[in-house]
Amino acid sequence: MSTWALELKELHHQFAGTQVLQGVNLQVCQGERLALIGPNGAGKSTLFNLISGELQPTRGHIELNGQRIEGWSTARIHRAGLARSFQVSRLFGGLTVTDNLASCLLWQVQPGYRCCGRSQQRQDVQALVSHWMQRLDLVGRGAMRAEQLSYAEQRRLELGLALAGGAQVVLLDEPTAGMSRQEARQAVELIREITVGRTLVMVEHDMDVVFDLADRVAVLDQGRILACATPVEIRANEEVQQAYLGLQPPRLNPGGAHA
Ligand SMILES: Nc1ncnc2c1ncn2[C@@H]1O[C@H](COP(=O)(O)OP(=O)(O)OP(=O)(O)O)[C@@H](O)[C@H]1O
Numbered sequence: 040m041s042t043w044a045l046e047l048k049e050l051h052h053q054f055a056g057t058q059v060l061q062g063v064n065l066q067v068c069q070g071e072r073l074a075l076i077g078p079n080g081a082g083k084s085t086l087f088n089l090i091s092g093e094l095q096p097t098r099g100h101i102e103l104n105g106q107r108i109e110g111w112s113t114a115r116i117h118r119a120g121l122a123r124s125f126q127v128s129r130l131f132g133g134l135t136v137t138d139n140l141a142s143c144l145l146w147q148v149q150p151g152y153r154c155c156g157r158s159q160q161r162q163d164v165q166a167l168v169s170h171w172m173q174r175l176d177l178v179g180r181g182a183m184r185a186e187q188l189s190y191a192e193q194r195r196l197e198l199g200l201a202l203a204g205g206a207q208v209v210l211l212d213e214p215t216a217g218m219s220r221q222e223a224r225q226a227v228e229l230i231r232e233i234t235v236g237r238t239l240v241m242v243e244h245d246m247d248v249v250f251d252l253a254d255r256v257a258v259l260d261q262g263r264i265l266a267c268a269t270p271v272e273i274r275a276n277e278e279v280q281q282a283y284l285g286l287q288p289p290r291l292n293p294g295g296a297h298a
């Protein structure tokens with residue numbers, strides 16, 4: 040049997056006595072694009088924080104490619120092949136766009152940043168930075184500080200920082216939030232393109248994006264996975280409609296008229 044890229048078993052988390060996650064079970068296939076949806080405050084970002092090692096679960100297991108990772112540091116989990124982006128951008132705002140990208144590419148070329156003095160490796164990093172500047176449609180922005188970029192450009196750079204390091208499992212937390220329709224469409228195309236061959240788990244509120252991009256959709260509600268199925272099945276699931284529609288009526292009608 041092939042190994043899951045990511046497997047969560049009976050995952051619990053509480054903040055100061057408040058139970059946020061209450062036994063999350065989820066299996067993500069290798070190469071799959073899975074959207075994680077659920078009402079505000081359902082615990083989606085908390086789940087990402089547990090998987091990426093920012094938080095430790097109160098109880099339960101997390102497996103990355105069949106290996107238990109709960110209790111590991113964020114750096115060790117990253118080295119094991121998992122990267123993430125954040126709901127609120129965490130760029131190095133005072134550094135240039137080039138240096139932001141170089142900071143994660145240096146690690147890819149030589150973990151521990153030990154290559155900074157070696158010219159061949161510096162050239163390798165420069166070539167990779169140029170490659171990513173093109174992929175992220177940021178050509179001409181290299182010398183700007185990240186904080187000077189437009190909002191959509193900052194989100195693209197954030198995507199680049201999550202993906203340029205070569206991680207095979209990628210978590211994206213609301214990558215299109217706050218974007219215009221057009222910007223979100225461009226971001227979706229970018230995500231589709233640069234996650235080919237990787238495993239993607241993406242928190243997203245925009246149902247157009249979810250139904251367009253995801254192979255499967257997992258619904259987190261009241262601390263548990265309420266359903267995990269194909270977009271078509273999720274759209275037809277009455278329990279999901281009730282749990283989610285009650286909070287966000289217009290958003291489960293991708294491309295159509297609002298209810
Ligand atoms: N560091 C923290 N300390 C205490 N409570 C927290 C902390 N982080 C999150 N929470 C609480 O945990 C619950 C889940 O929050 P979380 O941010 O994971 O939800 P979410 O599903 O990502 O919501 P949204 O869709 O609004 O981003 C919320 O009630 C939130 O207030």
Ligand SMILES: [Mg+2]
Binds near residue numbers: 083084085
């Ligand atoms: Mg969140």
